[in-house]
Amino acid sequence: MSTPAAEHSPGLASADGIAARARGLTKAYGSGETTVLALDSVDVAIARGRFTAVMGPSGSGKSTLMHCLAGLDNVSAGQVWLGDTEITGLKDRELTRLRRDRVGFMFQSFNLIPTLNALENITLPMDIAGRKPDERWLDQVIDTLGLRNRLKHRPAQLSGGQQQRVACARALASRPELIFADEPTGNLDSRAGLEVLGFLREAVDRLNQTVVMVTHDPGAASHSDLVLFLADGRIVDEMRRPTAEAVLERMKRFDVLRAQSDDDGPAPGLVGDGAGRPDESVPGKG
């Protein structure tokens, strides 16, 4: 993308502002001939108060993008901002504090502490940080997620969906500027998965939170406001108001291109390889 992130960037639908953005974000792993360019000069802006999904073929750079935006991984080149704070260049301690105070995380594995009850798990990050929860906000989160009568239960006494709801409440509890969810429904049956997606949706619509979710599932992506499609470390497309069918159709085109490029030569993503890149049309359709 040649346009500056602040002007037209993938991700920036009409919105209240920008929760996070990256300019020229590049991440390379390894060196020499085996260098893998996981992210190739990505410009992106994450709209505040929106639910953004990130999709793309396996190895396209989804997790790397999330980790770099969340300050969990350092970048090879480019800049990343959380709100107005540039996080590239921050020291580890500053990054840790910034993540703790301003970012919420939800992972495929719920990462709940088995010996703590639901409420204790929800408030744990704040307890560690020595911060008092905002009780009104916490009540709202607990009620929105339907956890009121589960607060004294330990994780083993909760269903998978309930555990993921606790993980969702934990991510929301400190009222972060941005929540990153990495395959949050990956370990759930479809009913529990739908429930969690519904709660993420409500977190955005009712609690005005900002969510970025990495997913492989077109059905999950259809709960978002906007899907960003990654291929070979670049954002190659975006889709507003996605439906599962439209996302699935878009993903199928990656499969076709990938099959063609496998026939043609080296694997996509290797430095110096320009072959087989899918459609790099300017995002903005939809």
Ligand SMILES: Nc1ncnc2c1ncn2[C@@H]1O[C@H](COP(=O)(O)OP(=O)(O)OP(=O)(O)O)[C@@H](O)[C@H]1O
């Ligand atoms: N620690 C690492 N060392 C070397 N290469 C890595 C590392 N992490 C990721 N990669 C490579 O970077 C590219 C992007 O990986 P990433 O995990 O971001 O993709 P993804 O789209 O999230 O994949 P998946 O959908 O399979 O989880 C891949 O080619 C991957 O092999």
